[in-house]
Amino acid sequence: MAIDVAEFYRRYGPMVLRRCRRLLCDEQEAQSAMQDVFVNLLQNQDRLTGEAPSSLLYRMATNVCLNKIRAAGRRRELAGDEVLVQIACADDESRSLARAVLDAIFGGETESTRAMAVMHYVDGMTFQEVAREVGMSVSGVRKRLRLLSERVKVMDKGGEG
Numbered sequence: 001m002a003i004d005v006a007e008f009y010r011r012y013g014p015m016v017l018r019r020c021r022r023l024l025c026d027e028q029e030a031q032s033a034m035q036d037v038f039v040n041l042l043q044n045q046d047r048l049t050g051e052a053p054s055s056l057l058y059r060m061a062t063n064v065c066l067n068k069i070r071a072a073g074r075r076r077e078l079a080g081d082e083v084l085v086q087i088a089c090a091d092d093e094s095r096s097l098a099r100a101v102l103d104a105i106f107g108g109e110t111e112s113t114r115a116m117a118v119m120h121y122v123d124g125m126t127f128q129e130v131a132r133e134v135g136m137s138v139s140g141v142r143k144r145l146r147l148l149s150e151r152v153k154v155m156d157k158g159g160e161g
Contacts, residue, residue, distance in 0.1 A: 003050045005042045012054060013038070015133055016061045022123055023065035036064045054133050055115035062118075105152055112136075113144050120145055 016037050020030035037060045041048070048056065106114050112134055119125045119133060120141075127145075131138045 003041070003045050003048050003053075005038065005045055008041065008053055008057065009038055012057045015054065016057050019058060019061040019123065020065055023062065024068065029068060033061065033064045033068055037061050040064070052111045052115070055111040058115050058118055104155060105148075108151075109148060113148060116141055116144060117148055 013034065017030060017034045020033040020037075021027065024030045024033060037057065040060060041057070106117075109117075116130050116134060119130045120127065125133070127138045127141050131141045134141070
């Protein structure tokens with residue numbers, strides 16, 4: 001069954017626009033990128049399911065924005081998102097290393113936990129805002145992100161020794 005793009009736009013459009021604004025730091029480009037995300041969604045609606053829509057749209061928004069950054073050849077500093085920009089602009093070897101690090105961090109995590117981490121740590125959303133976006137309780141979001149943080153700390157300590 002095809003997803004309802006109009007409903008996704010109404011419900012998740014503001015979240016997608018915030019993500020695009022954060023990555024592009026330009027209102028017109030952010031608006032354009034948001035439109036591109038929903039055009040892509042419309043073009044692929046028959047192939048997609050309605051599972052984890054916020055995660056899907058966050059990933060799509062991030063990819064669209066990073067493609068715009070690459071296409072424009074931008075190398076500007078984007079506070080809080082420099083890692084994403086570096087990954088987007090990296091050569092194949094650096095991109096493979098970055099992918100390995102991200103896979104190690106998020107490999108065992110659900111798509112919703114990944115989206116929550118991006119919303120909270122990258123986009124600076126509060127636990128309340130994240131909970132509202134993903135349809136969970138604040139305590140549930142806090143617990144998942146605490147467990148993710150603890151897992152990363154354990155990984156980091158393992159790499160030091």
